[in-house]
Amino acid sequence: MxxxxxxxxxxxxxxxxxxxxxxxxxxxxxxxxxxxxxxxxxxxxxxxxxxxxxxxxxxxxxxxxxxxxxxxxxxxxxxxxxxxxxxxxxxxxxxVLLTGMGCGRELPIYWDRIVLDASQVTNPSIDPLREPMELRTWLGAKPDRLDSQGEGKRRRIEGMGPQLKLETPMMFSAISYGAISYNTCEALARAAAELGTYYNTGEGGLRRDLYKYGRHTICQVASGRFGVHADYLEAAAALEIKIGQGAKPGIGGHLPGEKVSLEISRTRMIPEGSDAISPAPHHDIYSIEDLAQLIYALKEATHWTKPVSVKIAAVHNSAAIASGIVRAGADIVAIDGIRGGTGAAPTRIRDNVGIPIELALAAVDDRLRAEGIRNRASIVVAGGFRNSGDVIKAIALGADAVYLGTPALVAMGCHVCRKCYTGKCNWGIATQDPYLSKRLNPELAARRLVNMINAWSHEIMEMLGGMGINAIESLRGNRLRLRGVGLSREELDILGIKHAGE
Amino acid sequence: MKIDLERMGDPRVFRRDNGHVHIDASELHYRELNAMIKQAALDGATLMEIENVYGQRYIGSGVRLPVRIEIRGIPGNDLGAFMDGPEIVVDRNAQDGVGNTMNSGNIVVHGRAGDIVAMGMRGGSIFIRGSVGYRAAIHMKEYMKHRPVLVIGESCQDFLGEYMAGGVVVVLGLDRDPGQGLRARHVGTGMHGGAIYLRGDIDPHNLGKGVEVSEPEEADLEKLRELVGRFCAYFGGDPAEIMAGGFVKLAPRSKRPYGSLYAY
Structure with a gap:
């Protein structure tokens, strides 16, 4: 033809x-x-x-x-x-049309319509080059009240569940081995370890060579249960149940059989050469109660030592769903917006399903506060961050931390050509071809990642200092430091911010 | 909830006789019970008899030693979830999620079991004397030398072996005449690996698309004889009589059921 x-x-x-x-x-x-x-x-x-x-x-x-x-x-x-x-x-x-990366349609980017505050005259701004500035972030459930036992140095706080300690409120998003090359996974792992933060395995399992970075690894449990093995659960610092993904809410995924090489088969623990099918739902989760069952199954399997995150795509009812997730016992709720990336998704789903992360984040944070359960889980948001300005605005809107997927790939050389699904990535990122994946040197790629996150962290410190704040904690959910520009009353209401000039 | 193992000191709840442990679970929350089982396994127990189990979940999860756990009562959901090593014997029924994402070990249930038995299972074996609910063996898979096994004594409900990517499922249908086919629908929908053996026949309308029915070959029959032999060793019955009922084999036509769905 x-x-x-x-x-x-x-x-x-x-x-x-x-x-x-x-x-x-x-x-x-x-x-x-x-x-x-x-x-x-x-x-x-x-x-x-x-x-x-x-x-x-x-x-x-x-x-x-x-x-x-x-x-x-x-x-x-x-x-x-x-x-x-x-x-x-x-x-x-x-x-069915396939594509890669996140939705690039002309949907409004609210980050660009939100501006930050700064101190002038009254409370002085702080210079992070001279004064301490705290970006450290703890993710995990915080108890309703703290009890302490003992006196003096032996005094112990009780009731605090397992926490993840982040030196900067940015982590690398879930990207699976299979979607990206082993070298790319290694670069993410090395960079996360060096930065004192975490990367996420995605649903493709974890190669044993990377277990040594386990303390900086969040291991995902998705509907296909690929590579979900007792060693995998034990290697992780935290576990994440993947319910949905911003690039393709409501659907599963198929890693085509020709990409299931011997190494992928061994890591995902699936037959070589067969399609790796992730069903749309987890077939042991048809309700919030079932979700609770899997959350506690993972806690039981890891002896209650690790926080469990639940990741959902941002959709219309995210707020109510997030409330259910928190009540089901999750320590972290991760929300992925419509601009979230992917290695492969049907184009029409990527571009038409889901809602922007800014609105979902504001709605979820509001809802959890209104219900008095915001302390019971941390909120991590993903999908569409491009620079440190977006990140700090997300934190002021109520996020505890963000997941960076596309920015991490871009740091390593990705040019967002959206052909990830072909497996022929010329930059050695989204490929399993040994000839191509050799192009990405894990050490150099890790250096690029560390450089970028360090630069963003410093920019965040500068912006915090400018607002007279010396700890990221003091900005979290502090929407008074945000203003909207050119947004409708309804958008401002949902975002919970005032218009500039107000 | 704070878990302490104080109750392991209460002889009415926990007794230990060398490697042989008795637990009375009647008043134990699942977290207490599982903490006890894990601790006892680490302390070297090889056999645990647990009385009065009333729906406690996740028994056998997180235990990575080859212990034998004998359950008297009805274990709760996700029995042996992510299990890696133990052998569990249940003297009556089990609930949903038996052997969820199980890696190795053996589960024997002397009654029936609920939905999603052997979901995502990739190693070890499960034998159920009675029938099972919906979506048994969903997304069961095999890789390298790991090949999971599920044997069901009676019948199953719809969506048996959905998305199945490997392993062996046997449905013996001992609750009906072999001439009467399995009534479950959508059997093997999306199946792309492994094999299902049904004693008696099945109406092709009840099969998922992409499933092929064939006569078992000698290698299949050999596997079946072995599994039927194990089934009879656990639950009684005459292997020769069961084998005489005749089997059909269900296998996927393709390892790539959705290969032509997309425009590249």
Whole structure:
């Protein structure tokens, strides 16, 4: 069948600069570049270009330019080029459209409509370069009241459950081995350990080589129960029951059989070469009571030593669901917004299902406070953070910490080309191909992650200092330090913030 | 709730005779009971007899030693969840979630069991004398040399072996004439690995899409003889008589049931 799909990008080569070194040919796993020895020329098949810019970045003579294909489809606000191409693709394949990364649609980004406060004249601001500034965060259930036993140095606080100690209120989101390469997992683990924070295994199990980072690892238990083994539960610092994911609320996932290599099979504890199917629901959880049963099963299996998190996608009733989750005994509620990333999701689900994290966070925090149970669980939010400004606003809205997924991948080289599901990531991230995954050096990638989080942490300290606050704890849920710009009364009410100028 | 093991000092609740432990669970919360079981296993107990079990959950979870736990009474949900090693024998019925995500060990139930028996199980074996509820063996899987086994003496409800990715399930149907087929519907929906053996037949309308019915071959029959032999050793009965009922084998057509669903 003749394909009607137009190439998304144009690849232009400055032949005067090109030295025929073939770096582009070797770097492109999609085989967009081809060297012809007879003609001593490099040719391009633009239909294969995914726009990841690997070739452009590595070309030693800067001979390459990739730009959006300027060919115009007929002007139509309704039938844009993207809509046309998607329809052609489905007409040609009969398949469900797949995509990677988070929803990039023009939904409002509330972070950009919220601004922070700063001290002027009255309470002085604090300079974090000279004065102590506390970003340390503890995640886990806090008791309604504290009892203490003993006197003086032997005095002990009782009633506090297991806690996670974070040196900065940022963790790395759940990304599974299978979606990303082993080297990428290792980089996340190393960086989390160095930063004094945590990374999350996602639902793909944990390779034994990474057990040594267990004290900085949150292990996920999802509906497929991949790799959920007593050793895995024991290796983790905390466990997370994955109910939903912001990129695909309400559906499960299929890791295609060709990606289930021997190592993936061993780690996920599933047969080699078979599809790894995550059912949409956990089939032992059809109610809040059932959720409680799994939370306590995990606590029992780990001798009540680890906090248990429950991760849900941000949906219409998140507040009521979060209340149920807290009452079911979770120590942490993780909420993933509509812009949350993924290695593979049906495009229509990613782009149309769920709600923005800002609104979900505000609603959940409000609800838990109104019910007097906010202390019983920490709130961690994910899905759409791009910089430290977003992070600090989330904390002021009521989050205890955030999960960073896409920013972590970007730190390691991801260019958000959204082709993760092909397994051909030229940056060595979302692939199991040994030739490609070698491109990501775990030590260098960990360095990039540590650098970025340290920089963000410092920016958060500066912004805290500017508000005259010397501990992140004092900003948590402090919505008076936020103002909305250009938001409707309803949006302001849901976010629980005033308009700028008020 | 604060758990202390003080009650292990109460001889009416906990008695120990070398490696042989007796527990009266009648007044124990599951956390107390499980803490006792774990502690006793660490202290070297090899056999635990637990009387008066009334719905305590998660028995056998978090115990990673090859102890034998004999339960008198009705254990609660998630018996042997994530279990790795022990052998559990229940003298009457069990509830939902028996062997949930179990890794190794053996569970023998001398009665019936509830829903999602052997969910996500990837190793070890479970034998149920009576029938089981819905979604038994859902997402059971095998890898490398790990191959879980579930043997059901009587019948099961719908969605047996849903999403099954490996392992062996046997439904003996001893509560009915082998000529009368299994009544459960949607058997093997989404199945992409492993095998289900049914004694007697099944109406093809009751099968999930993508499931193929065949006559067991010699290797299958050998496996069946072994499992039926174990079943009869636990619960009595004549293996030859059971084998004579005739079996059908259900297996998936593809390891990739949803391979062509997507546009790449």
């Amino acid at each position: 003749k394909s009607y799909i137009l190439p998304e990008f144009l690849v232009e080569r400055d032949d005067y600069r090109c030295i025929r070194c073939e770096v582009c040919v070797r770097q492109c796993a999609f085989e967009a570049h081809r060297y012809d020895a007879d003609e001593d020329a490099v040719f391009v098949d633009e239909s294969k270009c995914c726009g990841c810019l690997r070739c452009v970045t590595l070309c030693p003579t800067r001979a390459l330019t990739v730009r959006r294909n300027p060919t115009q489809t007929p002007d139509n606000y309704n039938w844009t080029r993207e809509q046309l191409m998607d329809a052609y693709k489905q007409a040609e394949t009969g398949g």
